[in-house]
Amino acid sequence: METKILIYLVAIMIAGIACLTDLRSRRISNRLVMIGLIFGLVLNLCMGGWAGLGWSLLGGLLGLAIFFPFFALGGMGAGDVKLLSCLGAVLGPKDLLSVALVGAVIGGVLALVVAAVNGRLRSTLQGIGSLLAFWATGGLRPSPILNLESPGTLKIPYAVPVAAGTLLVLLSRWR
Numbered sequence: 001m002e003t004k005i006l007i008y009l010v011a012i013m014i015a016g017i018a019c020l021t022d023l024r025s026r027r028i029s030n031r032l033v034m035i036g037l038i039f040g041l042v043l044n045l046c047m048g049g050w051a052g053l054g055w056s057l058l059g060g061l062l063g064l065a066i067f068f069p070f071f072a073l074g075g076m077g078a079g080d081v082k083l084l085s086c087l088g089a090v091l092g093p094k095d096l097l098s099v100a101l102v103g104a105v106i107g108g109v110l111a112l113v114v115a116a117v118n119g120r121l122r123s124t125l126q127g128i129g130s131l132l133a134f135w136a137t138g139g140l141r142p143s144p145i146l147n148l149e150s151p152g153t154l155k156i157p158y159a160v161p162v163a164a165g166t167l168l169v170l171l172s173r174w175r
Contacts, residue, residue, distance in 0.1 A: 003047045008170040010039060011090045011099075015163035018083050022159035028079030033086045040090030055092040063088030066100050073140070074147030080158040087166060095169065103165030110156050118154060 014036040018028045037060065044056035063085035070076035088096040115124035131146045148155060 005174070007043060007047075007090060008174060010036070010043065011087055011095075011166055012170060014086060014090065015083075015159070015166035018079075018159040019157070019163035022079070022157035026155075026157060028077075028083050028159055030079075030082070033079070033082040036086040037089045040086065040088075043090070044092070056089045059088030059090070059092040059096045060085045061088070062093045062096055063100075066097075072142070074142040074149065076158060077148065080162070083159060083162060087162070095173070098169045099162070099165045101165075102169050103161045106164045106168075107156065107158060107161035110161055111154070114154055114156055120154060124154065 014032065017032055022028055041053060041056050044052035048055060064081060067076060067081040067084045071078055071081045084100060087099060091099065112121065115121045127146055131143055134143050147153065
């Protein structure tokens, strides 16, 4: 049980630091991600042997697999992808999947709140509809208009919902 507590504390610390830096500078430090990734691999190797290392690598790859499509479509920054991969290396695939799902729900709610606060809820929902229509007619590919590089796009620091998801999931499992 102490092993899980240490792993959970490390994940919460990484997610928390990423959240603070993303809020402050809208960036997630590569140094933080690399230190977290290495720490996750070594910690899981020490605690679970080769099977622990394999579990850690699988979690890191799952983190990449979950968020990379959103990055490739222009809807997410690379730092968010690297953060989820790092958390996967610390937590392993099972806990990471829960963190990603809870974080996605929180991120969706946060995006709608930001749009509403900025008086752009209607245009945001219309943009989502346009993006879905774009994909339905032309296939799943980056939109030249609706992406993070577009000047009018509302952006949220996605480390916030990832950190909230990490905290909620791990605290719910802490017994």
